[in-house]
Amino acid sequence: xxxIKKSEFNKFIENLQKxxxxxxxxxxxxxxxxxxIKSSDDINNKVLNTKRSPKEIFFPQSExxxxxTEKGMEVPKREEKxxxxxxxxxxxxxxxxxxxxxxxxxxxxxxxxxxxDPYWKEKYDNCLVFNLxxxxxxxxxxxxxxxxxxxDKTGSDIFVVxxxxxxxxxxxxxxxxxxxxxxxxxxxxxxKEIKKIEKLKETAESFLAEKEDISSLFSKTKEIWDEPIWDxxxxxCVNCGACTFVCPTCHCFDVSDEGKGNxxxxxxxxxxxxxxxxxxxxxxxxxxxxxTQRVRQRVMHKYNYFMDNYDEHLCTGCGRCVVVCxxxxxxxxxxxxxxNYKNEE
Ligand code: SF4
Ligand code: SF4
Numbered sequence: 001x002x003x004i005k006k007s008e009f010n011k012f013i014e015n016l017q018k019x020x021x022x023x024x025x026x027x028x029x030x031x032x033x034x035x036x037i038k039s040s041d042d043i044n045n046k047v048l049n050t051k052r053s054p055k056e057i058f059f060p061q062s063e064x065x066x067x068x069t070e071k072g073m074e075v076p077k078r079e080e081k082x083x084x085x086x087x088x089x090x091x092x093x094x095x096x097x098x099x100x101x102x103x104x105x106x107x108x109x110x111x112x113x114x115x116x117d118p119y120w121k122e123k124y125d126n127c128l129v130f131n132l133x134x135x136x137x138x139x140x141x142x143x144x145x146x147x148x149x150x151x152d153k154t155g156s157d158i159f160v161v162x163x164x165x166x167x168x169x170x171x172x173x174x175x176x177x178x179x180x181x182x183x184x185x186x187x188x189x190x191x192k193e194i195k196k197i198e199k200l201k202e203t204a205e206s207f208l209a210e211k212e213d214i215s216s217l218f219s220k221t222k223e224i225w226d227e228p229i230w231d232x233x234x235x236x237c238v239n240c241g242a243c244t245f246v247c248p249t250c251h252c253f254d255v256s257d258e259g260k261g262n263x264x265x266x267x268x269x270x271x272x273x274x275x276x277x278x279x280x281x282x283x284x285x286x287x288x289x290x291x292t293q294r295v296r297q298r299v300m301h302k303y304n305y306f307m308d309n310y311d312e313h314l315c316t317g318c319g320r321c322v323v324v325c326x327x328x329x330x331x332x333x334x335x336x337x338x339x340n341y342k343n344e345e
Pocket of ligand 2: 236237238239240241242243244274324325326327328329
């Protein structure tokens, strides 16, 4: 482990920017999101969960895949430097691993290489992820339900703990080890600081609500697929789609061509399973025309279908959907309701 004093933070970020395009939490008005920074002054290290998740760095809300004219096709130029993401929290670093299973590894597909997404891979494969420990988790955080935690390091290259006067760095991946070895502006960590980290971890974990045992969630969701519980759960939902847009793991998209005359572009845009026309077919038939069916799809995808395909829940307990839902449909309550459904019989 090594540390940099807070007074050296600006210099650290400046050095990082020499070799990387640096993204970090930036507050604009009331909302905080991950944006490419100009200098360390842009960074907000105080905010815990950004309103929008960092998935948009790798999988933007709208992305031009290529442009075309009568002369041919051209893929837009990308950033020349690799990405470094400063200030990601554990729920978000874990979400990148989940999305990489879909876009980067194409696990499900028979000829995987054909289906690996080059737009995702060129950004994600070379990026350096700094995971900043959460010293004071929010009341909406429930990462512990999914075996995450405020000081969990999964999915990061470098794990960082903020103390009163310093940032303490620990290499997690080989990429992280190489970065820290090459880092010149650092000093070694002392036993005293290690004790300080242990204390911070203990305090952070005490902020989280009790861990729910979700080991039966996969089987339970399968059992109740056709039960009336979904009407009860969906009653509050107005299908606005906000939960899916802020979620770090939701990844539905649509592809659209925008052209005029001899030129145009093909764009990939986020979509949401909560929208009524998401599954509307050209014939007019819609297999998920009712809100209940769409709410069930969202929950089943997170806690059953993704498990079936990848052996992981498609949720990291970040709590963003809890915060943003205009009707207070709390996914934690949904999970509890499902786990307890018909248990008394
Ligand atoms: S479903 Fe909600 S709590 Fe889970 S990862 Fe998505 S936004 Fe976070
Ligand atoms: S944010 Fe709430 S109301 Fe909107 S689609 Fe999600 S669950 Fe439904």
